[in-house]
Amino acid sequence: MKQKIRLILRYLAALILAASILAPLVWMFLMSVSSAADLTRIPLEWLPRQWDFSRYASLLTLQAGQPGALFLHALGNSLLVACGATIISLLLAIPAAYSFSRYPGRDGWLFGSLAIYMVPPVAFVLPLYFILQQLSLLNTHLGLILVYCSMILPFLTWMLKNQFDALPIDIEQAARLDGLRYWQVLLRITLPLAKPALGASAMFGWLLAWDEFFYALLFTNNIDAQTLPVTIAGFTAGRATDDGLIAAVGILAAIPPLFIALWLQKTLVSGLTAGGSKG
Amino acid sequence: MLTLPQRERRQAWVLLAPMLLMMFLLTAWPLARTLWLSFTDAGLIGDGSAPNWVGSENFLYALTDPDFRAALWRTLYFTVVSVIIEGFIGVLVALLLNQQFWGRSALRVLVILPWALPTIVNATMWRLNFNPDYGSINALLTQLGLIDTYRSWLGDPSSAINAVMFADIWKNYPLITLLVLAALQTIPEDLFEAARLDGASAFRRFRKITLPAIAAPLAVALILRTIDAFKVFDIIYVMTRGGPLDSTKTVSFFVYQESFSYLRAGSGAAYAILMTLICALLILIYMVMLLRQRRSGSIE
Numbered sequence: 001m002k003q004k005i006r007l008i009l010r011y012l013a014a015l016i017l018a019a020s021i022l023a024p025l026v027w028m029f030l031m032s033v034s035s036a037a038d039l040t041r042i043p044l045e046w047l048p049r050q051w052d053f054s055r056y057a058s059l060l061t062l063q064a065g066q067p068g069a070l071f072l073h074a075l076g077n078s079l080l081v082a083c084g085a086t087i088i089s090l091l092l093a094i095p096a097a098y099s100f101s102r103y104p105g106r107d108g109w110l111f112g113s114l115a116i117y118m119v120p121p122v123a124f125v126l127p128l129y130f131i132l133q134q135l136s137l138l139n140t141h142l143g144l145i146l147v148y149c150s151m152i153l154p155f156l157t158w159m160l161k162n163q164f165d166a167l168p169i170d171i172e173q174a175a176r177l178d179g180l181r182y183w184q185v186l187l188r189i190t191l192p193l194a195k196p197a198l199g200a201s202a203m204f205g206w207l208l209a210w211d212e213f214f215y216a217l218l219f220t221n222n223i224d225a226q227t228l229p230v231t232i233a234g235f236t237a238g239r240a241t242d243d244g245l246i247a248a249v250g251i252l253a254a255i256p257p258l259f260i261a262l263w264l265q266k267t268l269v270s271g272l273t274a275g276g277s278k279g
Numbered sequence: 280m281l282t283l284p285q286r287e288r289r290q291a292w293v294l295l296a297p298m299l300l301m302m303f304l305l306t307a308w309p310l311a312r313t314l315w316l317s318f319t320d321a322g323l324i325g326d327g328s329a330p331n332w333v334g335s336e337n338f339l340y341a342l343t344d345p346d347f348r349a350a351l352w353r354t355l356y357f358t359v360v361s362v363i364i365e366g367f368i369g370v371l372v373a374l375l376l377n378q379q380f381w382g383r384s385a386l387r388v389l390v391i392l393p394w395a396l397p398t399i400v401n402a403t404m405w406r407l408n409f410n411p412d413y414g415s416i417n418a419l420l421t422q423l424g425l426i427d428t429y430r431s432w433l434g435d436p437s438s439a440i441n442a443v444m445f446a447d448i449w450k451n452y453p454l455i456t457l458l459v460l461a462a463l464q465t466i467p468e469d470l471f472e473a474a475r476l477d478g479a480s481a482f483r484r485f486r487k488i489t490l491p492a493i494a495a496p497l498a499v500a501l502i503l504r505t506i507d508a509f510k511v512f513d514i515i516y517v518m519t520r521g522g523p524l525d526s527t528k529t530v531s532f533f534v535y536q537e538s539f540s541y542l543r544a545g546s547g548a549a550y551a552i553l554m555t556l557i558c559a560l561l562i563l564i565y566m567v568m569l570l571r572q573r574r575s576g577s578i579e
Contacts, residue, residue, distance in 0.1 A: 013375050014386055021389050024449070025396075027415055028404050044418035096298035103291030109299065111566055116306045118562045120510045122534040123555040124305070126544050127312035129323075150305035157298060182290050211397050213513040214531075218539060229399035233517050236403050243407050250400040261395030262388060269461040272454055273496075275503055275565075 032056070032248035039243055055248040071249060073223055074231035080141050081216075081227055082209035085148035086202055089156050092149075094198075097160035098186050102169075110161065117154040118275060121214045124150070132219055139224045147215050152205040158274045159204065163197040164190065200267040203260050210257055228253050310555075316548035323542040330545060337549035347550060349525070350533040353440065357529060358508040361444045361451075366501050368448070369455025370493070376456070377463040387460070394453040402517035405446035409433050409518075433519050436526035443518050443527055447511065451504060458500040462493045495572060502565045509558060530554050 027046075031039060032055055034048035061068040100110050128147055129138075137143030167190060175185050191198070213229040220226045232253060235246050264271070317337055321330035341347055376387050393401070408415045411431035420426045432442040466488060474484045512531040515521060521528035521536070528536075534554060538547030 007380075010375070010378055010380050014380060014382060017372060017375065018386060018389060020449075021392060024404055024408065025392065027408070031407065040413050042413075042418075043422060044413070044415065046418075092298040092301055095294040099291045099294035103287060103294075106291065106295065109295065111569070113298075113302055114569075115562050115566055116302065116310075118506055118558070118565070119306070119310070119555055120531060120551070120558055122531055122538075122547075122551040123313055124309040126316055126323075126538055126548055126551070127309035128305075130312075131309070147305065149301060153298060153301060153305075183294075186294075207395075211399075213399055213516070214535075217516070229397060229513075232399050232403055236406055236517055243410070243413065246403060247407060250403050254396050254400045257395045257397055258392060261391050265388070265391065268391070268457055272458055272503075273499060275506075 028247045029251055031244050032251050034244055036242055036244060055242075055245050056252075059245075059248055059252060067245060067249075070223065070231060071228075071252070074226055074228045075252075077141065077225050078210060078228040081144045081148065081225070082206050084141065084145040085152055085209045086206045088145065089149050089152040089205055090198075090202055093153055093156035093160055094191070095183075095186065096157045097164055098190060100157070100161045101164035102172075110158065113154040114158050114274070117151060125215065125218060128215075129218060139220050139222055141225045143219055144216060144225055144227070147219065148209045148212060151208050151212070155208065155274060156201055156205050159201040159271060160194070160198070162270060162274075163194055163201065167193050197267070200264055201271070203264055204267070204271045207257055207260060313548045313551055316545055317552045318549075319545045321545040321548075323538060323544045333545070337546045338553070340546065341549050341553055346525070347530075347533060347553075350528050350530050353527070354509060354511070354529040354531075357440060357444060357447075357511060358505055361448050362501060362504045362508055364444075364448050365452040365455055365504055366497070369452040369500070370459055370497065372452065372456045373459035373463055373493075374489075376460055390453045390456055392453075393450045394457070396450060398450070398513045399517060401446060401450045402514040405442070405449070406433070406518045409442050434523055436524045439519050439523055440527045443514055446518065447508070447514055451507075454504065455497070455500040458496045459493050462496040463489070466492050495568070495575075499565070499568050499572070502561065502568060506558060506561045506565065509561065 030046070030048060033051050033053055035050060035052050038045065038048045038050075058066045059068045059071045062072060063069070100106060132138045132143045132147075135143075137146070171193075172185050172189050175189050176182070180188065211229070212227075213233070216227045216230045217233070220230060223231075232246070232249055235249060261268070316330075318332060318334060319330040320333050320336075372390065376383060376390065396404075409432040411417065411429060411434055414432075416432065417426070417429040421429065430438070433439050470488050471484060474488060479487070510531055511529050512535065515527050515529055515532050519527040521532045530550075531554070534547055534550045537543055537550055541547075
């Protein structure tokens, strides 16, 4: 009997948990396919009387006058900035992480870089603003890419160092004895071994850029380089009066990170421990 | 001819240099500039004249500024309460997901979703839900008979910050769940079996076996959440813009307005430095934990 009650309670808790996670997400999707009349009906009926996918169509078209022109442009900016910042960060983080891993004794720099990664952006934002202004990099992809490296680079260095630590070192030593230079060892031996971990870490870094809002808000004031989060915030600030449209944009913007997160499940914990969270 | 260790040291620095240079240019240098700015009366939009050195004036003003103090207390409330609730829910959910039941793996995937949802999308979603006229929260609570009139959750100074915290908690407790669950999965089942055979009560088993196993990752998760919650900006910007009546104006938002709405860069920098000092303390705690974890060899 006691066992039974325990089992029932367990399933009840599981049900409440599932509902609490799914309800807001499902409702956001329902909003995106309900007509404006359905959404403003009191009392609310929850299910749309007419399923209406036209908002998605209007967001995924480049026709002038449609919200898609703005949305797809911002989506492109987000992709470009996130990918650019991730690639540059990888190029710098790989040798740095390798150095921390194989040549011990410089851990102060490693911890220092992780510490500065956690300092609030308001501590850097004014000088960065002035520097970008002077270099005419405000409202450019390059400006945002550079600034995003300040977040992704220390994070990736930390993640990759832990992954290099886990690789067997004797193959590298044998290669050194065969006369390979140290950078050749890194390129030919270590990197191929670390490839799967490398991809996961890079995706993590990419998520950080995809999610970033504060710098993007301040360093872009027109649509040239404006990323998706800034565009969404602009929609909510009254540029769009249709809640269903805002919900549709939210759904579309959430799809890439949701898939990446599911794909990252295995490395999630190590990434989170290194502060790969986005509060 | 270099000796070997010296040559190795050179290799180490060659590999490190690009990353350190980039970090210096993007963080250390701007931080130093912010510190310098904080002693000047610089504006955001220069009129061509160089900013004047005003010494500690900005700081003296900041430390006696009642608005800033209010923002600090508000942020403290936001941080402490939401992190405690996130810790509580996070651990409970982790314990649940560590039990055997049908559908457990699906739930483990599900719990990742709020974490993965972009912060701005989360904020937007809850802004819509809390809408005073057509929001789902009012509709749901009314239909369940819990409230009899629609409320303006985000428009009322007494409830706005709690509504924002609700949205923040919904998104962020999974972080704690994921870290704690990973630790729970490393506890060998026979430990519990042995304790059961010894006649230890469920509470005692929890205290003696489970708690020690999750203490370290839970501490790391809580401090990470504390640092993030203290910096909170995005969700405030989208949901309330610091309003109504400044009731959700947190420290980050305060500094943002000082610098970019009132265009007072010098004074904004001073507030930013003060905020950074508080964060530095929290970051230090996190660093000590990481070092300890590393010593005990359980760095994951």
